[in-house]
Amino acid sequence: MLVALATIGVLSLATVAAFFLLILWASSGGVEVATIKGGPGIGIVEIEGVITDSEPALKVIRDFRQREDVKAVVVRINSPGGAVGASQEIYSALKALDKKKPVVASMESVAASGGYYVAIGARKIVANPGTITGSIGVIMKVPNIGPLLEKLGVKTQVLKSGAYKDLGSMTRDMTQAEREVVEGVLKDVHQKFMKDVSQARSIPLDRLASLAQGQIFSGREAKEVGLVDELGNFDTAIEMAQRLSHLKGEPRLIYPEKGRLKVLRELLEEEAATTIKNIFERVATDYAS
Numbered sequence: 213m214l215v216a217l218a219t220i221g222v223l224s225l226a227t228v229a230a231f232f233l234l235i236l237w238a239s240s241g242g243v244e245v246a247t248i249k250g251g252p253g254i255g256i257v258e259i260e261g262v263i264t265d266s267e268p269a270l271k272v273i274r275d276f277r278q279r280e281d282v283k284a285v286v287v288r289i290n291s292p293g294g295a296v297g298a299s300q301e302i303y304s305a306l307k308a309l310d311k312k313k314p315v316v317a318s319m320e321s322v323a324a325s326g327g328y329y330v331a332i333g334a335r336k337i338v339a340n341p342g343t344i345t346g347s348i349g350v351i352m353k354v355p356n357i358g359p360l361l362e363k364l365g366v367k368t369q370v371l372k373s374g375a376y377k378d379l380g381s382m383t384r385d386m387t388q389a390e391r392e393v394v395e396g397v398l399k400d401v402h403q404k405f406m407k408d409v410s411q412a413r414s415i416p417l418d419r420l421a422s423l424a425q426g427q428i429f430s431g432r433e434a435k436e437v438g439l440v441d442e443l444g445n446f447d448t449a450i451e452m453a454q455r456l457s458h459l460k461g462e463p464r465l466i467y468p469e470k471g472r473l474k475v476l477r478e479l480l481e482e483e484a485a486t487t488i489k490n491i492f493e494r495v496a497t498d499y500a501s
Contacts, residue, residue: 263327266299277312282466283457285314290319290320296350298326303333325349339435342431345434347428349402352394405424
């Protein structure tokens with residue numbers, strides 16, 4: 213019994229120590245950096261999912277801007293959009309990078325709203341015929357849970373220093389004055405979005421207005437109205453970047469090296485997904501039998 217308890221204790225301590233070592237190892241490599249191996253090639257910037265934080269993409273863009281072995285950049289976009297400020301920052305960084313080395317945008321399944329905003333920072337845009345893009349517009353949603361709180365007997369009291377300090381409160385409807393303030397901001401942001409698209413795509417503002425009411429387009433439709441340059445896949449974008457940068461031979465693709473924390477997170481997500489899949493398969497098998 214004593215030997216068994218001692219063994220269990222040692223194993224528990226070893227497990228805890230291994231866990232902390234794993235955390236230290238993962239956190240020490242959390243920043244994404246690019247590797248430097250081989251000759252010149254094309255850098256790949258990936259924009260995946262909802263855009264909430266621009267810094268990871270900006271780090272890669274800054275690194276590719278400085279590296280001599282990166283002769284062109286392809287930004288691979290699969291995003292429905294996201295925060296306006298973050299999208300504008302990535303757009304501006306790509307636009308500045310394109311002045312030094314060619315940038316080509318490659319749209320995957322979705323590159324809409326903020327995802328399209330990012331794309332116009334590139335010199336050329338490639339989309340699949342079935343890519344969902346466009347959605348040039350701005351939206352703000354403010355839920356009102358006031359009636360629900362009243363049913364629960366919950367009341368809120370607001371003390372504020374200015375008439376608009378609690379603008380967007382979730383416990384009441386907006387006043388007409390508040391609505392006008394918000395609509396004014398959204399209109400200003402929308403005008404900036406349209407102006408950037410107009411300049412990047414050489415589409416007059418009066419013609420662009422009909423294309424910028426928040427509607428979406430397929431990649432084929434977007435090409436017809438001038439929102440993208442060419443229909444094709446990722447390889448098409450690589451070939452275009454190769455031509456623009458005058459690279460000879462088979463181009464080397466330069467991806468950012470994933471930080472250890474990101475690798476660990478992806479492994480855990482993959483393991484969790486596999487576990488859930490196995491559980492559902494087991495349940496389905498049990499019920500089927």
